Each structure stands twice: as C-alpha cells, then as structure tokens.
Amino acid sequence: MGDLNTVVQSIINLPPAVILALGALLIPALPKRLRSPWFILLPVLALTFLWFLPVIQLSDYCIVAWNYADYSIMPYVSDNLSRLFSTAFLVVLITGGLFSWHNTDSGEKIATLFYASGAVGVVLAGDYLTLFIFWEVMAIASTWLIWGCGDVESGDVGMRYLLYHVLGGGLLLAGILVEVMNTGSIQLQSFAGLSGSDLLSNPGVLLILLGVAVNAAFPPFHTWLSDAYPKASITGAVFMSALTTKSAIYVLIRLFPGMDILVWIGLIMAIYGTIFALMSNDFRQILSYSILAQLGYMVTAIGVGSEMALNGATAHAFSHILYKSLLFMTGGALLYSVGTNRLSDLGATLKEATDQDPKFASQSRWLFGFYMIGALSISGLPLLNGFISKPMIIEAIGEAHYEIAMLILIAASIGTFLHTGLKIPYYTWFTRDSRSGSKPLKQSLNSKASFGEIPVNMNLGMGIGATLCLVFGIAPVIVYDLLPYNVIYEPFRAYPIAESLLTLSGAFFIFIWMKSRLLTPGVLRDLDTPLRATLPWIRQVFVDFPWAIFEKAEEIVLAFTRMVIKTVRNPLAWLQPYSSEEESTSTHSTEAFTPAIEIVIGLILFTSLVLGLFLIF
Amino acid sequence: MINASNSERMNQSSFFTRLPLWIAILAAAVGLTLEFTLLRGYASHWWNHVPAFYLLYGALAAIALLGLSIWGSKVLNRQEAAGTNEKEA
Structure with a gap:
C-alpha cells in the first residue's frame, strides 16, 4: 500500500517539463495524423499537472526534491513567479501547436517539445544543476528549429546561434561551479542586495550573470537573436520568440532583482532594439529587434527591483509572450502564403496575390486584423494586454526616481509603435508599389502554392492568440492575481490612458509625414559584423592550420609506413641483388643493384676481419 | 483569373x-x-507642468528615432546577396 502511494505521488508530482520530454519521445512512434493532436495534448496535460495535481508538496515552494551526495536537488519547485512563466510557455505551446497543426514533421515537433521542456524546466528548477541541464536542452533543441529550414543559410545561422549559446552555457556553468564552491549549496539563491560594483569581487555571480546575459540578449550578445529568429522555420520562430529570452528574464528576476547595473543595460537594450527595428527591411527581423527592446523594459524593471517593478517585469514577460507569438504567427503566415518577409517586396507581392486569388483579399484582411491586435498590444494601447504591464513598469521606475529612465522607456515605446504598429502594416498592407526590384517576384514565391492558401489551423492559432491579447487587456486582474508580489495596481486610470493616447497619436502624425523615407532595402549590419568578418581568419588559425598540420603528419606517417612495409614484407629480397621487377626492365643495370648486396659483402668482410684478428692474436 | x-x-x-x-x-x-x-x-513629475507634454514628446521622440533610423540605415545597410531564398522548405 505504501509503495502504491509512493507511485501515485510520483505520478501526480511529475514535473511538467518531464511530461513534455517523455511525450516528445513518443512522437516518432505515432501515425502522422495523431502527431499534431498529441503535440497539443501534452501542454494541456502539463498545465493540468502544474495547476491541479501537485497536492502533496514538500513545502509551499518545493514539490519534488532528492538528496545527492551533500546536495539537495529540487527539479520541481512552484511559486507564483515560476507558475506564471511556465503557464505562458505552455499556452504558447498550445496556440503555436494549433498554428503548426498542418506540419507533421516529427523532427520539428520533437525539437519544439524538448525546447519547451527545457524552458519549463528552467522556470521550475530549484537548484543550479537542474537549471543548467534544462538550459542546455533548450539551447540544443532550439538550434534544431533553425536548422529545420534545411537550407545553407539556416545551417550557418544555426551554427552561429549554437556557438553563442554554448558560450552562454559555459559561462553559466563556470559561474555555478564557483558559487557552489563558495557557498557549498546548489540551491538557487537570490543575489538581491548586490550592486554592479560588487560583481568584480564575486566572480561566480559575474559569470552567472554573463551566462544569463547571452540568453537575455544583452548587447553585444544580442546578435544571435536578430540573426536567428528571422531565419528560423515558420512555426519554429513562434516558439523561439516566446521561450529562450523569457526564461532568461525569469532567471534574472529570480537571481538578480535590484541590481542597479541592469537599469542601464535595459535602457540600452530598449533604445538599441527600437532603432535597429526601425532600420530593418525584414518583417520578422523587425519583430526580433522589437523583442530586444521589450526585453529592455523587463531588464530595467528588474534592475529597479521594487515589488511593483518586479511585478511589472513578470506581467510584461507574460504579455510579451502572447503578443509576440501572435506577431510571429502573422509574419509566418505571410511568409507561408506569399513567400517573402521583405518589406520592400511585401506590398507588391500582396497586390499580386490579391489580384490572382480573390479569396486572398479577405484572408489578407484577417491577417491584418490579427497583426494589428498584436501590434497595438505591444504599443501599449489601452484595452490590450501590453497596456496592463508597460505602464506598470514605467510607473515603478518613476516611483524609484529614475525620471530619465522613464522618459527613455516612453521614447522606446513610441519607437515600438512606429516600427511594429505603423511601419510594418504600412509597407505590407497599404503600399502597393514598393518592389525593391532586386529579383523577379516569381523567384521569391513558392511555385507550388497558390496565393491565399493559409490553412485553417494557422488562422485558428492566430485567432486564439489575438483573443488572449484582448481578454488579458480587458480583464488584467486575471494576470495580476498570479503575480509574485501583492501590489495593488490599477491600469485604467486617466493618467496612463492619456499618456498612451497622446504619445502614440503624436508619433502617428510624424509617421504620416516621414513614412515614405523609411524603407532601405538591404541587409542590416549589426555588432556581429566585425566578428563575422574575422571568422574566416579565426577559422584559418584554429581549424584550417591545425588541419593542414594533421594532413602533413598523416602523409609523413603513411609514407614511412609504406616504406617500412615495402622493406620488411620480404626480407629474403635483401639478399637478392636484382629484384624480379627490375629484371624485366633493366637486367643487370647498375640502377637495379640494391644495397642488400653491400650489406652481405660487408658482413662477409666483417666476419673475415674478426676471424683474421682472432687467428693473429 | x-x-x-x-x-x-x-x-x-x-x-x-x-x-x-x-x-x-x-x-x-x-x-x-x-x-x-x-x-x-x-503633477508627479516636472513635465506634468508642461501642457500637452506627452503629445509633443511623442512627436519629438518620433522625429528623433525616425531621423536616427534613416541616417543609420544609410550607413549600416548593405546590398543583399543575389539569389537569397527566403522561403522555408
């Protein structure tokens, strides 16, 4: 009976991350038609386990724990912070699963489930060991989503992405080891109270922060984000936009609340991401830089570290996961249906599409509607879910007397409205003659697909995503009740509403004035340009040069081996002055004379000499 | 058709x-x-005393950001390699 209880307890306390990972392993065994339902069933099951089943907990915080050596491993902990993040991850897995229902490729589904398993595992980890394992699972699985495209470019991009995350993982592991050596504990402990100037005297903390900084896309480590997300597969980008950076934000909230240096890093991220998004010509790259800007809000709030700021960072991460995945879904649907994400091509391509397929005009309107709900959410318009978190962060920063930071973040918010709320829709749906002329349209289109064939499941995924943005925007209390700190915040007040309406309308009037000058076709250079330029040199020094040495050494060894084999394979040949091969060509010539005869003559002379000496003496 | x-x-x-x-x-x-x-x-901040501050700030910030991005895209954009295929498999 006791054993049965233990088994039951183990099952009901199964970590959601394990459910996803085990479910992923079963996918290859399933028939194709069952893979998509199974993919959606798993996060539903994980959500059920997360919210309803862990009734037997070791403590309010810890659900599952083991002792190993002197360490307590806690693979499953749960509080408001971790529950809210993992809920957002699992909800995106459901909406993204619907969006990708038509895609029955088992490899991509397995990679996605392992990726989500890694992200959920990170936010439910109570110790460094579990955190690091899931961190690496996330890095490897997400790389497969980039490689999933199968073309040469995504292969290169995936390799760069992997290199960044290997670097981040290495820094994190090094930091963890130093911290465990210093404290003797592997449990996650907040470094609250440490300031930026304390980092140099705490190398373990510094290394952990640097490791997390790679995933949180702190400049200059951010280039993997704008490099990889636009090149990820259509469905993969939806999940990537939600998981990697937000799990890093969770770790920052958990470990580094109130670290002052994060305020300034966050502000740099917000402005940098905004300006680069305004410069980009690629739909999904703009959204990627926009992620960087939104992360800047969260990082700034974490740096402020007050209860309201941390609530704001958590709520903003939750909102961002929902509206950003919706935006990436619309970008993916456009790419799927018309074959391009370049703003300089989209206007004309959509025109051609609507001309060729009458149904597409209606579908394009639906896409526009879904997109605008996400775009206005991220811009912080009242009654949409961006509004429930962005003003909370700005107000918390103001309460902490960072007035310059407040104004910078408001400017970043204006920039977000300009690139995501105005530039993308203007050049996609309202401009019809913006072709870059860089290549014929037909080359950029999938010749098999007729325009307008956006599968129903894609529309359903986008529809649910848009509905969630509206629901949480209208009823923010659903999210507020789940936030980590009990702080009362009312978003629907005159001040934040007036601030939002006035800043956005002011920006709109300027956009109308300057809109025709905002498109520069081409590829945007970022901070990784020098790195990419030096990569061939690095490759020559660290790969090609050692490889050339190994090849030369191999040649020498092979030549020596050949010589030895040739020499010793028939020792009797030594005694024969003329080889049989040479006899056939040049009999008795001096060239055919082998040194073996010299050795024999030498031996005879030596023996004669020794015998002569022996006889004399 | x-x-x-x-x-x-x-x-x-x-x-x-x-x-x-x-x-x-x-x-x-x-x-x-x-x-x-x-x-x-x-008035919780100094700028609350400026009438229509947020409308002006929205416009000025937009001019600054758009101006920076127009200049930056001229400096940082390079020609796209010919034959780049965007469409995923």
Whole structure:
C-alpha cells in the first residue's frame, strides 16, 4: 500500500517539463495524423499537472526534491513567479501547436517539445544543476528549429546561434561551479542586495550573470537573436520568440532583482532594439529587434527591483509572450502564403496575390486584423494586454526616481509603435508599389502554392492568440492575481490612458509625414559584423592550420609506413641483388643493384676481419 | 483569373486608408481632454507642468528615432546577396 502511494505521488508530482520530454519521445512512434493532436495534448496535460495535481508538496515552494551526495536537488519547485512563466510557455505551446497543426514533421515537433521542456524546466528548477541541464536542452533543441529550414543559410545561422549559446552555457556553468564552491549549496539563491560594483569581487555571480546575459540578449550578445529568429522555420520562430529570452528574464528576476547595473543595460537594450527595428527591411527581423527592446523594459524593471517593478517585469514577460507569438504567427503566415518577409517586396507581392486569388483579399484582411491586435498590444494601447504591464513598469521606475529612465522607456515605446504598429502594416498592407526590384517576384514565391492558401489551423492559432491579447487587456486582474508580489495596481486610470493616447497619436502624425523615407532595402549590419568578418581568419588559425598540420603528419606517417612495409614484407629480397621487377626492365643495370648486396659483402668482410684478428692474436 | 478590383478595393478605399488618421486625431483629442479635465493640477513629475507634454514628446521622440533610423540605415545597410531564398522548405 505504501509503495502504491509512493507511485501515485510520483505520478501526480511529475514535473511538467518531464511530461513534455517523455511525450516528445513518443512522437516518432505515432501515425502522422495523431502527431499534431498529441503535440497539443501534452501542454494541456502539463498545465493540468502544474495547476491541479501537485497536492502533496514538500513545502509551499518545493514539490519534488532528492538528496545527492551533500546536495539537495529540487527539479520541481512552484511559486507564483515560476507558475506564471511556465503557464505562458505552455499556452504558447498550445496556440503555436494549433498554428503548426498542418506540419507533421516529427523532427520539428520533437525539437519544439524538448525546447519547451527545457524552458519549463528552467522556470521550475530549484537548484543550479537542474537549471543548467534544462538550459542546455533548450539551447540544443532550439538550434534544431533553425536548422529545420534545411537550407545553407539556416545551417550557418544555426551554427552561429549554437556557438553563442554554448558560450552562454559555459559561462553559466563556470559561474555555478564557483558559487557552489563558495557557498557549498546548489540551491538557487537570490543575489538581491548586490550592486554592479560588487560583481568584480564575486566572480561566480559575474559569470552567472554573463551566462544569463547571452540568453537575455544583452548587447553585444544580442546578435544571435536578430540573426536567428528571422531565419528560423515558420512555426519554429513562434516558439523561439516566446521561450529562450523569457526564461532568461525569469532567471534574472529570480537571481538578480535590484541590481542597479541592469537599469542601464535595459535602457540600452530598449533604445538599441527600437532603432535597429526601425532600420530593418525584414518583417520578422523587425519583430526580433522589437523583442530586444521589450526585453529592455523587463531588464530595467528588474534592475529597479521594487515589488511593483518586479511585478511589472513578470506581467510584461507574460504579455510579451502572447503578443509576440501572435506577431510571429502573422509574419509566418505571410511568409507561408506569399513567400517573402521583405518589406520592400511585401506590398507588391500582396497586390499580386490579391489580384490572382480573390479569396486572398479577405484572408489578407484577417491577417491584418490579427497583426494589428498584436501590434497595438505591444504599443501599449489601452484595452490590450501590453497596456496592463508597460505602464506598470514605467510607473515603478518613476516611483524609484529614475525620471530619465522613464522618459527613455516612453521614447522606446513610441519607437515600438512606429516600427511594429505603423511601419510594418504600412509597407505590407497599404503600399502597393514598393518592389525593391532586386529579383523577379516569381523567384521569391513558392511555385507550388497558390496565393491565399493559409490553412485553417494557422488562422485558428492566430485567432486564439489575438483573443488572449484582448481578454488579458480587458480583464488584467486575471494576470495580476498570479503575480509574485501583492501590489495593488490599477491600469485604467486617466493618467496612463492619456499618456498612451497622446504619445502614440503624436508619433502617428510624424509617421504620416516621414513614412515614405523609411524603407532601405538591404541587409542590416549589426555588432556581429566585425566578428563575422574575422571568422574566416579565426577559422584559418584554429581549424584550417591545425588541419593542414594533421594532413602533413598523416602523409609523413603513411609514407614511412609504406616504406617500412615495402622493406620488411620480404626480407629474403635483401639478399637478392636484382629484384624480379627490375629484371624485366633493366637486367643487370647498375640502377637495379640494391644495397642488400653491400650489406652481405660487408658482413662477409666483417666476419673475415674478426676471424683474421682472432687467428693473429 | 485576374481580379484587379480586389486589391483596388482594399488599396484605394479612402475610408480604409484615412481611418487611422481619424482614429489618431480622436485619440489625441481624448488624451488632451483627460489631461485638461481629470488630470488638471496632477503633477508627479516636472513635465506634468508642461501642457500637452506627452503629445509633443511623442512627436519629438518620433522625429528623433525616425531621423536616427534613416541616417543609420544609410550607413549600416548593405546590398543583399543575389539569389537569397527566403522561403522555408
């Protein structure tokens, strides 16, 4: 009976991350038609386990724990912070699963489930060991989503992405080891109270922060984000936009609340991401830089570290996961249906599409509607879910007397409205003659697909995503009740509403004035340009040069081996002055004379000499 | 069968293209009304004393950001390699 209880307890306390990972392993065994339902069933099951089943907990915080050596491993902990993040991850897995229902490729589904398993595992980890394992699972699985495209470019991009995350993982592991050596504990402990100037005297903390900084896309480590997300597969980008950076934000909230240096890093991220998004010509790259800007809000709030700021960072991460995945879904649907994400091509391509397929005009309107709900959410318009978190962060920063930071973040918010709320829709749906002329349209289109064939499941995924943005925007209390700190915040007040309406309308009037000058076709250079330029040199020094040495050494060894084999394979040949091969060509010539005869003559002379000496003496 | 009227209907409808402008004007009016009625006398920061500060700030920040991005894209954009295929498999 006791054993049965233990088994039951183990099952009901199964970590959601394990459910996803085990479910992923079963996918290859399933028939194709069952893979998509199974993919959606798993996060539903994980959500059920997360919210309803862990009734037997070791403590309010810890659900599952083991002792190993002197360490307590806690693979499953749960509080408001971790529950809210993992809920957002699992909800995106459901909406993204619907969006990708038509895609029955088992490899991509397995990679996605392992990726989500890694992200959920990170936010439910109570110790460094579990955190690091899931961190690496996330890095490897997400790389497969980039490689999933199968073309040469995504292969290169995936390799760069992997290199960044290997670097981040290495820094994190090094930091963890130093911290465990210093404290003797592997449990996650907040470094609250440490300031930026304390980092140099705490190398373990510094290394952990640097490791997390790679995933949180702190400049200059951010280039993997704008490099990889636009090149990820259509469905993969939806999940990537939600998981990697937000799990890093969770770790920052958990470990580094109130670290002052994060305020300034966050502000740099917000402005940098905004300006680069305004410069980009690629739909999904703009959204990627926009992620960087939104992360800047969260990082700034974490740096402020007050209860309201941390609530704001958590709520903003939750909102961002929902509206950003919706935006990436619309970008993916456009790419799927018309074959391009370049703003300089989209206007004309959509025109051609609507001309060729009458149904597409209606579908394009639906896409526009879904997109605008996400775009206005991220811009912080009242009654949409961006509004429930962005003003909370700005107000918390103001309460902490960072007035310059407040104004910078408001400017970043204006920039977000300009690139995501105005530039993308203007050049996609309202401009019809913006072709870059860089290549014929037909080359950029999938010749098999007729325009307008956006599968129903894609529309359903986008529809649910848009509905969630509206629901949480209208009823923010659903999210507020789940936030980590009990702080009362009312978003629907005159001040934040007036601030939002006035800043956005002011920006709109300027956009109308300057809109025709905002498109520069081409590829945007970022901070990784020098790195990419030096990569061939690095490759020559660290790969090609050692490889050339190994090849030369191999040649020498092979030549020596050949010589030895040739020499010793028939020792009797030594005694024969003329080889049989040479006899056939040049009999008795001096060239055919082998040194073996010299050795024999030498031996005879030596023996004669020794015998002569022996006889004399 | 090419149906040019679909794109033209969506493209050239004056209501559809002008609607955002009217919405923006309405939003600015609502914001200013709130500022000069419910928020009259409210000041938690120095800029709250400047009338219509957020409308001006929105416009000025937009000019600065768009100006920076126009200049930056001239400096940082490079020609795209020919034959790049965007479409995923």
